[in-house]
Amino acid sequence: MISLLNVSKSFGDTVVLKNVTIEFEPEKTYAIIGSSGAGKSTLLRCINLMEVPTTGSVIIDSVDLVKDRKQLNRVREKIGMVFQNFNLFAHMSALNNVTFALRKVKKMNEAEAKDVAVKYLTEVGLQHRLDNYPHQLSGGEKQRVAIARALAMKPIAMLFDEPTSALDPEMTQEVLKVIKNLNHIGMTNIIVTHEIKFAQEVADYIIFMNQAEILEVTETKTFFSAPKSERAKTFLANMI
């Protein structure tokens, strides 16, 4: 179980999150939408403390990460994160990108780590790309390696920050398909996305953000038929 309690975040004088409280139910999929600059990425990054909240608590499996920083790496291990720009380790093959944390964090030996990595790279359709380096892969392939790298850690939750924004439409589809397959298989998925149709298809709940605040967390069907906030209505109207 992941919850944020009264989380605020400022960069200098800029308030980026204003007193946000939200609880993520296990095994549900959440899509965070809202205009650019609304604070979506910052909210996501507060969950695994890539950004440290200025005030408030981030509670994961009963540990308050803001207070108990010693647990940070133990908790991060259980939360997968996928970035817009893939952030693959440039000097490692696809296989080693996945085995790296298995060896260093999960303390697996070379052979165990390889088995696990091959399994997950196969799952994302890259069994033929094990020995390729990031610069030899297409954008879609890179993002799938990044997803496999996160999945291999057997996380309880996956965080996606605009996973397809750097991809052309064709690659976007191949990556979205992979993400769709992660739905309801035992993890909480939290996805910041501009792909509204995808959000509608895949999410159980829509988190709508505007100007550093969560305006609503609404069940997906309801959100698209009857959003609660006026701002969401205009946002959706502009989408179509």
Place this chain on the structure above:
Amino acid sequence: MNINFERVIPFIPLMLSGVLMTLQLAALAALGGSILGFAFSLLGRKGSVFRPVIKAIVDFFRGTPLLIQLTFFHLGLPQITGWVPDVMVSALIVFSLNSGAYLSEVLRAGIESIDKGQIEAAHALGVENWDITWNIVVPQALRNVLPAIMNEFITLVKETSVVSVIGVTELMRRTQMTSSVTYRYFEPYLITMILYLVLNMILSFFGKKLERALSYD
């Protein structure tokens, strides 16, 4: 034309043994310089408490002539400390600090060239700082700056000739000795230049090999 290698040939073994000393000095100074350069670049990072001290050391060694550093250390300081170090010890200390200062700047640039996203991704996986530094930052930083490091080593080999002023009998010093005995300048210095050139060509060759080995293109 007044060229006569015959007078100089008997001195070639003397000069060649000077090459050994030059190599020894360059290799040890490169090692010391690498260790210091690495330490300086890590300790001198933004936000480190050691940064002002490290910056002062680096600025000093980069901003003053090596020849003067060496003379000051070997001949000047003993006036105060009373300790007269062996010429080789003086040479090694000054060269290590000097090339450490240059290398730390090179390494710092290499560390700063690493894409922050990769470091973030590693943090998000729960990897410890130590493992990130050694397995993500250092290998990529080294690869990015390897040509600049090789350049620094080549400079180092050439600059070891400066230690002739405090009397280390390396290649340059032995060339001077050869000249003063034979009264010939053209031939010994030509030979010496060729020897330095060959040393550095060999060094470049291995540098290029290492570059290829580390590359993943």
